[in-house]
Amino acid sequence: xxxxxTDVDSHGxxxxxxxxxxxxxxxxxxxxxxxxxxxxxxxxxxxTEILMFGGLFVGFALQQAAHPEAFVAAHHHLDxxxxxxxxVVLLLSSFTMVMAVHKAKQAKRAAMTAYLLVTLACAxxxxxxxxxxxxxxxxxxxxxGAFYKxxxxxxxxxxxxxxxxxxxxxxxxxxHVLIGMxxxxxxxxxxxxxxxxxxxxTPVDLVGLYWHLVDLIWIYLFPLLYLIT
Amino acid sequence: MxxxxxxxxxxxxSHAHTHAANDDGHEHGGPKVYAAVLAALLLLTVIxxxxxxxxxxxxxxxxxxxxxIASIKGSLVALFFMHLRWDKPMxxxxxxxxxxxxxxxxxxxxxxxxxREPAEPLNIKTKHAPGGQFGPPAPGAAGAPAGQPAPGAAxxxxxxxxxxxxx
Numbered sequence: 001x002x003x004x005x006t007d008v009d010s011h012g013x014x015x016x017x018x019x020x021x022x023x024x025x026x027x028x029x030x031x032x033x034x035x036x037x038x039x040x041x042x043x044x045x046x047x048t049e050i051l052m053f054g055g056l057f058v059g060f061a062l063q064q065a066a067h068p069e070a071f072v073a074a075h076h077h078l079d080x081x082x083x084x085x086x087x088v089v090l091l092l093s094s095f096t097m098v099m100a101v102h103k104a105k106q107a108k109r110a111a112m113t114a115y116l117l118v119t120l121a122c123a124x125x126x127x128x129x130x131x132x133x134x135x136x137x138x139x140x141x142x143x144x145g146a147f148y149k150x151x152x153x154x155x156x157x158x159x160x161x162x163x164x165x166x167x168x169x170x171x172x173x174x175x176h177v178l179i180g181m182x183x184x185x186x187x188x189x190x191x192x193x194x195x196x197x198x199x200x201x202t203p204v205d206l207v208g209l210y211w212h213l214v215d216l217i218w219i220y221l222f223p224l225l226y227l228i229t
Numbered sequence: 230m231x232x233x234x235x236x237x238x239x240x241x242x243s244h245a246h247t248h249a250a251n252d253d254g255h256e257h258g259g260p261k262v263y264a265a266v267l268a269a270l271l272l273l274t275v276i277x278x279x280x281x282x283x284x285x286x287x288x289x290x291x292x293x294x295x296x297x298i299a300s301i302k303g304s305l306v307a308l309f310f311m312h313l314r315w316d317k318p319m320x321x322x323x324x325x326x327x328x329x330x331x332x333x334x335x336x337x338x339x340x341x342x343x344x345r346e347p348a349e350p351l352n353i354k355t356k357h358a359p360g361g362q363f364g365p366p367a368p369g370a371a372g373a374p375a376g377q378p379a380p381g382a383a384x385x386x387x388x389x390x391x392x393x394x395x396x
Binding site: 036039040043044046047048050051054055057058061062065066080084087088091092094095097098099102208209212213215216219220222223224226227228 | 258259260263264266267270271274277278280281291292295296298299302303306307309310311316317319320323324326327328330331334335338339342
């Protein structure tokens with residue numbers, strides 16, 4: 001009797017005949033409203049991400065315009081095949097991520113977990129390929145700024161500028177991939193207990209948006225860094 | 230689009246929800262659409278790699294083509310994978326506003342670069358000016374090294390002379 005009275009007090013009498021879902025925070029009227037609010041916040045965050053990477057893209061564009069011959073010479077040190085492989089891997093992971101969101105909505109726990117794990121595997125593959133690329137550049141002394149080792153006498157000067165941008169942009173992108181891997185792992189763990197269904201799958205959807213943005217940034221990074229001739 | 234409408238109507242009757250409440254709870258797109266988008270993205274990746282082996286003449290043409298293809302790919306990801314095609318307009322507004330300000334940033338910087346001498350980072354030793362001259366071309370600078378036997382010795386001597394001439 002006491003229990004039911006306090007329940008009515010804290011949630012209002014309209015909730016007395018519903019079983020209250022604790023995933024709906026009390027300051028939102030509906031799940032839909034809660035989801036829209038969370039999604040708006042996520043998009044605002046993605047806006048700041050676009051502008052953060054945007055600064056690097058603009059810097060890259062300006063320095064490339066100022067030193068076109070240095071950028072062309074430097075980009076030949078990059079392996080197009082490795083870059084293309086990573087592009088395919090990341091596009092594939094974006095597909096599996098959107099499928100995971102799709103399955104989370106349908107409360108298909110096993111399928112969602114499977115798609116999330118494939119996404120995680122793709123992200124891991126991306127980082128491994130990136131590791132070998134970095135290792136090769138460290139070995140050759142193709143490093144940013146003052147750490148750049150001149151490859152041979154009479155080479156096109158100022159190639160270190162390209163590698164400053166290369167490491168800053170792919171490094172920041174790589175950090176985003178690592179954060180994405182942590183978030184996806186968290187989703188897998190949370191999803192195992194059946195936390196997500198059609199009513200509430202906000203974390204899956206928002207991590208999905210984040211992951212697609214990481215993919216989106218790579219879509220521009222790949223041709224800029226690897227394919228410019 | 231037709232299948233999407235039919236699908237959503239079917240769900241409307243079976244769940245007896247209002248349309249507004251139904252919008253976010255149920256799936257748009259679906260595996261077939263996502264797979265088609267993935268196929269398009271992979272195809273465009275092949276095209277952009279292929280295009281990079283062809284010289285379209287003029288340094289910027291290849292860049293413009295690569296960026297154009299990247300923008301198609303980016304739009305596909307944003308519209309379908311990020312659900313902007315089916316979302317309420319607020320997400321797309323936030324996305325487009327951030328792109329708009331990025332465009333302003335880029336256009337402003339490019340205009341600046343195109344209309345005056347580039348500012349070089351201080352750690353650049355070799356200027357990229359034609360003829361290997363140090364500093365901006367000054368009227369007296371071209372004549373000074375001509376009388377000197379070694380070009381290396383002429384450069385430090387020519388620079389202090391050229392610098393006051395600018396002011």
